[in-house]
Amino acid sequence: MTLIDTKEDDMTELNDDRMLSARAVLERFNPQPTLRTLDRWLADPRIGFPRPVRMGNGRRYFVEREISDFSARGCPAD
Template sequence: METSTHSNRILPARNVWQRYGVTDRTIDRWLFQPGLGFPRPIVINRRRYWNECDLIAWERSRTDGVEAI
């Protein structure tokens, strides 16, 4: 099990787009789909930021129950 040393990092929207290989509009769509459970951003001066630990938890929740082949 990996220990997270970056749980307090705050990522700007651009880093989140790059992390998932999507556009800003895709992130907006994810946010408007409650069933998807994508983490809500922190808004500072009209810019969006995400807690990296929230993104990691979301990624893990998406892979729960999926076994490697």
């Protein structure tokens, strides 16, 4: 993770490392998949969906840059 810095050049890097909740990740796709679909993507290594990080509250968070890269490669059909 990048520390917050006031320089303009560093803000892009900061945004690339932003963490997204599972629901925020799903909202990036159209049509919006369900949590069950996300679980299937995570369970299938052929899909190559980015791995989540579990925070102290037990919820899954994803690195925004990794989700953007996955989306650019093409989302699998459910």
